[in-house]
Amino acid sequence: MKKLIQIAFSISLTLSALISFHVSAKTFTFTAIPDEDESQLRSRFDKVALYLQEQLGVEVKYIPVKSYSAAITAFKNNQVQLAWFGGLSGVQARKLVPGSQAIAQGYEDQFFVSYFIAHQSTGLTLSEDFPDITGKTFTFGSKGSTSGRLMPQFFIEQHLNKKTKDIFKRVGFSGDHSRTIAQVQSGAYQVGVLNYKVWENTLAKGKIDTNKVNVIWKSPTYPDYQWTIRAGIEKDFGDNFVEKVRRALLNMNDPDLLKSFPRSSFVKATNADYQPVEKVAKQIGLID
Known part of the structure; x- marks a missing residue:
């Protein structure tokens, strides 16, 4: 035993x-x-x-x-x-x-926010009021992005009272926030939207030419x-x-x-x- x-x-x-x-x-x-x-x-x-x-x-x-x-x-x-x-x-x-x-x-x-940015050729500058971006070319980030697509689309349609497809001359999806900055800075798109953290971080590294692209509107938090x-x-x-x-x-x-x-x-x-x-x-x- x-x-x-x-x-x-x-x-x-x-x-x-x-x-x-x-x-x-x-x-x-x-x-x-x-x-x-x-x-x-x-x-x-x-x-x-x-x-x-x-x-x-x-x-x-x-x-x-x-x-x-x-x-x-x-x-x-x-x-x-x-x-x-x-x-x-x-x-x-x-x-x-x-x-x-x-x-x-x-x-x-x-309390995250999105930044709407514009190429200098648009003449748009930072404003507390939602900017007049009707008829412009516009790029989101990824189709699945919260700060680069979901919430921005909601704010755009809320303020302009139209579906996004009826607002812009052309709509694109850059794929990520870094490319959104690059595409608007180069003038490939007149306006875009992105994660504010990526903008601030890229700006701090000296990789944004603010003579070519600038923030025009900051969203409410989410x-x-x-x-x-x-x-x-x-x-x-x-x-x-x-x-x-x-x-x-x-x-x-x-x-x-x-x-x-x-x-x-x-x-x-x-x-x-x-x-x-x-x-x-x-x-x-x-x-x-």
Whole structure:
């Protein structure tokens, strides 16, 4: 009997070790919407991967994607378990994977804004009133962008009381905020709209010629970017893993890491924080 007990105990320890190894051997993967050029994104998020790996005690890998829709698809297919989404892409991803949670957002994401910009040839300058941009050529960012498409389209149609297709001479989608600046600065489009953080960051680096392009209107605030974690993650990484990831994000205080977003800090977020985004998306027909 004593031998049987010892054998059973040995088997139990072996199984525990195997289970522990199975959990620890898994790689925790994340992605981010490509709101800037790929080299900047990789520089930003490879550092974040190292930070999360140290904090979580599991292997962490950043998976780059080529588009907003690709980020959502990777999340849906469990190719990534965590994503730095915009407001709209986060809503879309959580709808596709019920039970997924927004767990953290940048402090600034609680009151995000879009900047409308114009080429100097338009003669438009910064105004508190919505500018007269009827008949101009206009570029959004990505079709799935909250700050570069969803909320701007809502503000445009709200102020001009027409559908976007009936307002502009030509409408384009640059693909990301950096390209929006470049296209308006070059005169390829007369007016555009983008994430204010990308404008401010690019301006601070001296990469904007304000003799050629300038901000003409700043939008009201709305909730935007957030970290969303996939439902069922704790089956692979253990109990309380969601809270461990949230805590790691909220405790991220390295100025270099935060500057790369750029955000001053991260604060707690919930799915309910993004109901205004979902409401607007339904109103203008981007989601059902």
